[in-house]
Amino acid sequence: MEAQSGSPGRFACIAEKIAAAVAIAGGILILIVAGLVTTSVVGRWLFSKPIPADYEFVEIGIGVAVFAFLPYTQMRNGHIAVDTFTQRLPTRLNARIDAVWDFVLAAFLGFFAWGLVSGAQESFQYNETMVQISWPIWPVYAICAGLAAVAFLGALVVAVLKFGGRA
Amino acid sequence: MSGVELALLGFAAMLVLIAIRMPIALAMLVVGAGGYAYLSGWNALFYYLQTNTYRQFASYTLSVIPLFILMGALAERSGMAATLFQAAERRLGKTRGGLPMAVILACTGFGAICGSSVATTATFGRAAMPELRRAKVDLGLATGTIAAGGTLGILIPPSVILVIYAITAEQNIAKLFQAALIPGLLAAAFYCIAIAVVVRRRPELAPPVEREVERLPQPAWARPAGGLVALAAVGVGYFGLVSITVAVLAAIIGLVLLVADFALVPAAAVAVIVVGGIYGGVFTPTEGAAVGVIVMLVFGLAQRKLNVGNMREALLQTAETSGMIFLILLGAEVFGAFLALTRMPSTVAEMIGNSGMAPYAVLIGMLLVYIVLGAVMDELAMILLTLPVFVPIVLALDFGMSAEDVAIWFGILVLVVVGIGLAAPPIGLNVFIINKIAGDVPITRTYRGVMPFVIADVIRLALLTALPVLSLWLVRVLN
Numbered sequence: 001m002e003a004q005s006g007s008p009g010r011f012a013c014i015a016e017k018i019a020a021a022v023a024i025a026g027g028i029l030i031l032i033v034a035g036l037v038t039t040s041v042v043g044r045w046l047f048s049k050p051i052p053a054d055y056e057f058v059e060i061g062i063g064v065a066v067f068a069f070l071p072y073t074q075m076r077n078g079h080i081a082v083d084t085f086t087q088r089l090p091t092r093l094n095a096r097i098d099a100v101w102d103f104v105l106a107a108f109l110g111f112f113a114w115g116l117v118s119g120a121q122e123s124f125q126y127n128e129t130m131v132q133i134s135w136p137i138w139p140v141y142a143i144c145a146g147l148a149a150v151a152f153l154g155a156l157v158v159a160v161l162k163f164g165g166r167a
Numbered sequence: 168m169s170g171v172e173l174a175l176l177g178f179a180a181m182l183v184l185i186a187i188r189m190p191i192a193l194a195m196l197v198v199g200a201g202g203y204a205y206l207s208g209w210n211a212l213f214y215y216l217q218t219n220t221y222r223q224f225a226s227y228t229l230s231v232i233p234l235f236i237l238m239g240a241l242a243e244r245s246g247m248a249a250t251l252f253q254a255a256e257r258r259l260g261k262t263r264g265g266l267p268m269a270v271i272l273a274c275t276g277f278g279a280i281c282g283s284s285v286a287t288t289a290t291f292g293r294a295a296m297p298e299l300r301r302a303k304v305d306l307g308l309a310t311g312t313i314a315a316g317g318t319l320g321i322l323i324p325p326s327v328i329l330v331i332y333a334i335t336a337e338q339n340i341a342k343l344f345q346a347a348l349i350p351g352l353l354a355a356a357f358y359c360i361a362i363a364v365v366v367r368r369r370p371e372l373a374p375p376v377e378r379e380v381e382r383l384p385q386p387a388w389a390r391p392a393g394g395l396v397a398l399a400a401v402g403v404g405y406f407g408l409v410s411i412t413v414a415v416l417a418a419i420i421g422l423v424l425l426v427a428d429f430a431l432v433p434a435a436a437v438a439v440i441v442v443g444g445i446y447g448g449v450f451t452p453t454e455g456a457a458v459g460v461i462v463m464l465v466f467g468l469a470q471r472k473l474n475v476g477n478m479r480e481a482l483l484q485t486a487e488t489s490g491m492i493f494l495i496l497l498g499a500e501v502f503g504a505f506l507a508l509t510r511m512p513s514t515v516a517e518m519i520g521n522s523g524m525a526p527y528a529v530l531i532g533m534l535l536v537y538i539v540l541g542a543v544m545d546e547l548a549m550i551l552l553t554l555p556v557f558v559p560i561v562l563a564l565d566f567g568m569s570a571e572d573v574a575i576w577f578g579i580l581v582l583v584v585v586g587i588g589l590a591a592p593p594i595g596l597n598v599f600i601i602n603k604i605a606g607d608v609p610i611t612r613t614y615r616g617v618m619p620f621v622i623a624d625v626i627r628l629a630l631l632t633a634l635p636v637l638s639l640w641l642v643r644v645l646n
Contacts, residue, residue: 065489069487
């Protein structure tokens with residue numbers, strides 16, 4: 001466990017930087033999607049020529065971007081929880097409870113990553129393509145699986161740091 | 168165990184988990200997945216969840232959410248809030264209570280380019296709070312006004328909460344945006360009345376502004392050009408050279424130039440293009456949001472308000488909020504799948520529909536549940552948890568309207584209770600945000616300051632409940 005041996009502050013800092021970089025990439029993807037849709041709308045309006053299959057690009061772009069956002073939300077403790085009823089408990093205990101939930105979330109994220117890997121494999125075997133364009137869909141699943149895995153690792157890091165009372 | 172009992176057990180388990188700090192999205196996932204596995208077996212659960220995450224996230228309808236959040240995050244940094252506030256202050260600042268009213272007016276304008284109450288509250292916390300302080304407005308009233316004004320971010324379309332209602336209740340987003348306009352403007356009017364009442368009783372709370380408010384830059388050609396644009400729009404619209412929608416939208420921008428300030432044109436243009444375009448059916452809500460992001464970006468870059476640093480911030484803010492919302496949506500989907508398996512929503516809806524209870528009594532009961540839940544819970548999670556049960560119940564009741572009308576009307580009422588939850592004690596997100604930004608105002612003072620607005624909200628809720636036509640009239644006219 002690096003968190004215990006090295007400098008925990010620096011470790012958490014690096015982990016958050018990585019998550020932020022991934023999130024920015026997702027944000028840029030959203031900007032690209034917005035640009036694409038705007039071009040399509042203008043094309044449809046001026047020349048009656050929208051970008052073909054823009055619908056599908058939007059879905060894929062946003063889907064991938066959301067996976068890219070998950071690690072950052074996790075790092076920033078962005079998932080809303082209610083602390084009204086546990087305010088009186090000692091801070092250390094609350095941090096430990098939070099750590100337990102982070103482990104549970106990590107388990108789900110890990111399962112999602114695994115599910116997407118097996119989804120990518122199946123999709124590769126059956127030569128599944130996108131609906132309107134004949135590109136294979138499995139790379140999209142694979143990218144999302146990778147991002148879910150990053151979120152899984154992020155949740156683990158946060159859980160370990162909190163459990164050790166360091167975050 | 169019957170389906171209804173199992174569903175109730177699920178709800179109870181979830182509430183316990185939420186009470187012991189489990190993130191709400193995770194609690195919905197855990198209970199939903201557990202219930203699903205109990206009813207259909209682990210294999211079915213694995214198969215259901217395998218690639219469901221991707222299929223949930225990669226949805227055209229949901230794509231409108233991150234786009235609107237990004238648009239709001241860019242609007243927050245575009246300087247438009249400050250311009251709106253300055254224009255309103257110039258007109259109202261000299262009157263008693265005029266400064267808080269100017270905040271409400273500016274929030275109304277900002278609500279038309281931003282779909283989030285958090286972003287609106289934070290923006291005006293920074294744009295208006297220093298000026299309210301300088302004018303010696305009572306700090307309770309000042310923070311209360313911004314907390315209430317912040318809810319206009321969701322009450323005036325576009326609105327992220329309304330998008331989420333539309334998706335959960337399977338209703339048309341454009342029609343809900345149309346329905347929200349009159350109730351939203353009504354909210355702004357009620358907030359101004361609340362300020363007027365408070366200031367009449369205690370004039371010392373909001374003294375008039377003494378210094379001269381700076382004039383916004385106004386080129387000499389702006390007004391004539393505005394008149395020309397408006398006239399030209401009416402002309403080409405009359406002769407059918409462009410579609411009526413486009414003509415009306417161009418005429419609105421021309422009128423802003425003619426009667427208001429040149430500096431307001433960017434904000435007006437974004438609002439008119441996005442909301443007007445969605446109203447007029449020029450594009451889908453997703454397209455409207457995407458165009459809004461790009462137009463906002465162009466204005467922000469052209470006016471040198473946006474740079475690499477604050478765009479990075481905007482993207483990170485979008486990432487954090489979207490990640491939070493999408494995980495809750497995923498949890499709600501899994502929990503909803505479990506609920507559907509128990510058949511609890513349809514059973515209960517049937518039971519209440521056949522029980523002969525007065526439809527209005529049931530409706531008011533539900534709104535009361537929301538007000539109580541909204542006091543202790545996050546509003547987004549609250550509506551996602553309850554809507555799968557409440558919407559079928561509402562649709563099973565006979566209000567003498569079509570099912571679609573009832574669903575739209577109910578959506579507006581839900582929006583109002585969400586707004587109340589955001590501003591009202593003991594847990595109001597907007598109150599926390601403005602309190603943090605203000606820094607030195609005791610939270611109890613902000614709560615006291617926000618109370619007149621909460622009372623105005625409750626009166627408005629009663630009015631909108633009694634008169635569905637306030638929500639439905641514009642929808643009928645525009646369709």
